[in-house]
Amino acid sequence: MTASGPISSPSIGFLTVRDFPELGLIGGYLVLNTTGRPLEFHCTAPVRPNRTQEILYGPTLVPYLYGEQIAQTLLGKAKAKPLFICTDVEPALAVRNFVATPVTLVSENKAASDKLHCFQLGTREAAVFANRQQDQEAIATLWREHAEELDLLEPFNRLHEAIDEAQRGAARSAAA
Amino acid sequence: MSRPFVNASVRQPLDVTSVVTAIPVTIYATGWNAAITRSQKIDVVSDDFVCEPPKTASFRFGKPRIKTFSYAFPEGPDWQTSVGDKVKKPSKRSASPRSVKRSATHLKPPTDIVKLQDRLYYMLQPPLETILNSESLHMPLEPFPYQYEGVAFLYTRYAAILADEMGLGKTMQAITSIRLLLRASEVRGVLLICPKPLVTNWKREFTTWAPEIPVSIIEGNQTKRHWLWQQPHLPVKIANYELLMRDRDVVLDSGLSFDLVVLDEAQRIKNRSSTTSQITRAITRTRNWALTGTPIENSSEDLVGIFEFLSPGYLHSGMTARRMGKAAGDYILRRTKDRVMTDMPPKLFRDAELDLSPEQWASYKTAEDEGIVQLEDMGSELTIQHVFELVLRLKQICNFDPATGASSKLERLEADLEEVVASGRKAIVFSQWVKTLDKMRDRLKRFGTLEYHGKIPSKKRDGVISQFKEDPSKHVILMSYGAGSVGLNLQFCRYVFLFDRWWNPAIEDQAINRAHRIGVAGSVTVTRMLTLGTIEERINQVLEEKRALFDIILSQTGAPSSYGLSKDEVFGLFNLKLPKNEAA
Numbered sequence: 001m002t003a004s005g006p007i008s009s010p011s012i013g014f015l016t017v018r019d020f021p022e023l024g025l026i027g028g029y030l031v032l033n034t035t036g037r038p039l040e041f042h043c044t045a046p047v048r049p050n051r052t053q054e055i056l057y058g059p060t061l062v063p064y065l066y067g068e069q070i071a072q073t074l075l076g077k078a079k080a081k082p083l084f085i086c087t088d089v090e091p092a093l094a095v096r097n098f099v100a101t102p103v104t105l106v107s108e109n110k111a112a113s114d115k116l117h118c119f120q121l122g123t124r125e126a127a128v129f130a131n132r133q134q135d136q137e138a139i140a141t142l143w144r145e146h147a148e149e150l151d152l153l154e155p156f157n158r159l160h161e162a163i164d165e166a167q168r169g170a171a172r173s174a175a176a
Numbered sequence: 177m178s179r180p181f182v183n184a185s186v187r188q189p190l191d192v193t194s195v196v197t198a199i200p201v202t203i204y205a206t207g208w209n210a211a212i213t214r215s216q217k218i219d220v221v222s223d224d225f226v227c228e229p230p231k232t233a234s235f236r237f238g239k240p241r242i243k244t245f246s247y248a249f250p251e252g253p254d255w256q257t258s259v260g261d262k263v264k265k266p267s268k269r270s271a272s273p274r275s276v277k278r279s280a281t282h283l284k285p286p287t288d289i290v291k292l293q294d295r296l297y298y299m300l301q302p303p304l305e306t307i308l309n310s311e312s313l314h315m316p317l318e319p320f321p322y323q324y325e326g327v328a329f330l331y332t333r334y335a336a337i338l339a340d341e342m343g344l345g346k347t348m349q350a351i352t353s354i355r356l357l358l359r360a361s362e363v364r365g366v367l368l369i370c371p372k373p374l375v376t377n378w379k380r381e382f383t384t385w386a387p388e389i390p391v392s393i394i395e396g397n398q399t400k401r402h403w404l405w406q407q408p409h410l411p412v413k414i415a416n417y418e419l420l421m422r423d424r425d426v427v428l429d430s431g432l433s434f435d436l437v438v439l440d441e442a443q444r445i446k447n448r449s450s451t452t453s454q455i456t457r458a459i460t461r462t463r464n465w466a467l468t469g470t471p472i473e474n475s476s477e478d479l480v481g482i483f484e485f486l487s488p489g490y491l492h493s494g495m496t497a498r499r500m501g502k503a504a505g506d507y508i509l510r511r512t513k514d515r516v517m518t519d520m521p522p523k524l525f526r527d528a529e530l531d532l533s534p535e536q537w538a539s540y541k542t543a544e545d546e547g548i549v550q551l552e553d554m555g556s557e558l559t560i561q562h563v564f565e566l567v568l569r570l571k572q573i574c575n576f577d578p579a580t581g582a583s584s585k586l587e588r589l590e591a592d593l594e595e596v597v598a599s600g601r602k603a604i605v606f607s608q609w610v611k612t613l614d615k616m617r618d619r620l621k622r623f624g625t626l627e628y629h630g631k632i633p634s635k636k637r638d639g640v641i642s643q644f645k646e647d648p649s650k651h652v653i654l655m656s657y658g659a660g661s662v663g664l665n666l667q668f669c670r671y672v673f674l675f676d677r678w679w680n681p682a683i684e685d686q687a688i689n690r691a692h693r694i695g696v697a698g699s700v701t702v703t704r705m706l707t708l709g710t711i712e713e714r715i716n717q718v719l720e721e722k723r724a725l726f727d728i729i730l731s732q733t734g735a736p737s738s739y740g741l742s743k744d745e746v747f748g749l750f751n752l753k754l755p756k757n758e759a760a
Binding site: 030032035036037038039040041042043044045047069070073074077079151154157158159161162165166169 | 240242243244245246247248249280282292295296299300301302303306310
């Protein structure tokens with residue numbers, strides 16, 4: 001199981017952030033090729049804002065942590081340059097302000113927020129920031145051309161499982 | 177001071193008297209005026225403004241460094257990769273309508289894989305439903321969810337027992353797992369060992385479930401077999417247990433090694449001292465899987481025997497059932513039909529409890545009375561073999577009277593088969609003895625009868641099964657438990673007759689499940705023939721009591737129940753005590 005060389009095949013990024021009450025936020029990023037095979041996986045150590053951050057960032061704290069701190073770090077670690085990035089947590093969309101790659105929120109149900117522009121991606125509901133509506137066309141085109149067979153929600157199950165596993169592994173190591 | 181006031185009209189001066197209104201002020205010499213006029217004296221106080229700066233709280237809004245864990249996947253597994261040179265473009269046969277909504281079954285790393293990267297390697301692979309529905313891995317039928325679970329279980333394991341109840345598709349699950357491993361280049365050489373009658377069945381199943389995988393059967397004369405064993409580019413080799421013993425030198429001493437060895441009907445190696453067990457354990461290999469519907473036939477020792485092949489020393493005889501069950505838990509996957517095939521047509525049992533014919537009864541009584549007397553007279557020389565001989569003799573009389581050929585069972589069977597044939601159905605009749613099947617042949621001929629037992633050459637057996645399946649005039653197949661209890665798919669049969677009973681209900685279950693298996697169109701009626709007041713009834717009673725007891729014990733461990741008669745129980749059939757030499 002040795003790592004391969006440069007990754008060049010078309011790929012799609014899947015980004016999530018999970019909130020563990022006792023640990024903090026853990027971000028995960030999975031890059032799949034267009035048939036669903038994993039290429040890269042990255043996850044963060046738990047991130048927990050301190051009290052000062054909570055006070056000073058106010059309502060911007062969550063998008064700051066999810067999008068700027070965690071997601072930007074994860075995307076920076078990846079070698080693959082995905083066609084587009086999917087996330088299942090709305091605050092992580094904020095990473096779009098720091099990357100050139102289109103980012104979309106994917107969910108079972110239509111997102112209800114004035115800040116979002118919603119559209120359908122196959123059988124899934126998708127959304128981009130309202131001020132980045134041009135991303136919709138880009139994402140829809142890339143999805144049709146490369147990943148129409150891919151269920152855009154399924155990889156998040158893998159991602160969540162992997163984050164849980166990594167977290168359990170870290171807990172085991174800490175206990176040892 | 178006053179001055180005359182002049183009235184302008186009269187121009188006559190007026191007298192004015194001035195009165196001084198000033199209040200005299202006396203000024204005392206206080207010295208204040210002098211003080212006022214005196215120049216101000218200014219005292220200058222100098223102070224240094226360099227002091228402690230006010231305390232402040234600063235917060236940098238820079239980007240803190242977050243620790244990350246990264247894993248780049250290796251090139252494989254790419255299941256799109258073809259194997260060998262016999263690649264067929266998959267046909268576009270339609271899958272069954274079961275595939276309306278798919279769940280997602282992920283590969284599950286076993287607990288003995290501890291390195292995070294290795295665990296993630298499996299966990300982050302696409303769901304099996306996605307992999308197996310890809311263009312290049314076409315499946316002729318959509319697997320059941322529990323079959324996906326079985327593949328996910330086997331794929332990740334280096335040591336595993338797939339112990340599903342008969343008829344749930346162990347073969348398909350093993351083949352699909354092998355196929356995925358080969359296509360992912362995780363294994364390159366697989367050896368599958370099965371009982372001889374099942375070799376062609378495995379070959380056929382490979383053609384169905386993994387048509388692009390080249391499979392070779394080790395067969396022919398010694399030269400050909402040796403040549404086949406030595407071929408490094410054959411991804412899957414199928415050998416039978418008997419042949420393995422003949423070819424032990426080439427298998428063990430010529431540097432052969434396999435990435436995966438699969439034992440079908442792995443209960444064959446439950447006895448650790450048997451040659452079969454010793455040879456299989458000595459094969460050089462990386463992964464081992466055991467397939468069996470009955471990993472425990474008589475006692476937990478059977479499981480220890482199978483684990484000696486999978487992971488030597490992992491289980492041992494002294495372990496309690498609970499401890500053994502817990503230790504083996506991660507290695508065994510066992511599902512039963514009633515749990516996973518809730519929509520499968522039922523299996524209906526009908527006990528045909530018959531009286532012996534007068535001729536049979538006379539012969540039976542004589543044989544039993546004389547036999548018991550002989551056994552009692554043997555004293556310390558009595559062995560279990562002697563008791564078995566009497567049991568077998570009595571059971572044969574329960575089938576047919578040796579003198580007259582009378583048989584109450586056959587009369588009942590004929591009557592039942594009339595109905596079966598009239599309804600256009602097909603039936604399997606099982607017996608322990610080929611001689612018993614021979615005696616039925618003429619009387620059942622009118623039903624269109626075929627035979628499948630030890631006297632039918634192996635090469636002809638597939639033809640018999642095909643004819644039974646396809647020829648509408650053939651309604652009945654006579655089978656021996658030994659030849660027909662495992663590996664055959666006869667789900668087009670709706671009736672099974674157990675003309676006599678096997679010692680071990682697990683074998684009977686295997687026989688019944690030739691018909692009651694995936695794909696069965698309707699309920700399967702099983703008629704168990706039992707003669708009242710005979711040895712058959714006593715054996716059945718003991719087995720039923722054991723079944724209840726084992727169910728209680730084994731339900732705690734999750735292990736499957738299967739059992740036969742112990743020595744004590746065999747002697748007990750005739751109220752005989754177990755001699756000391758047999759008790760050892």
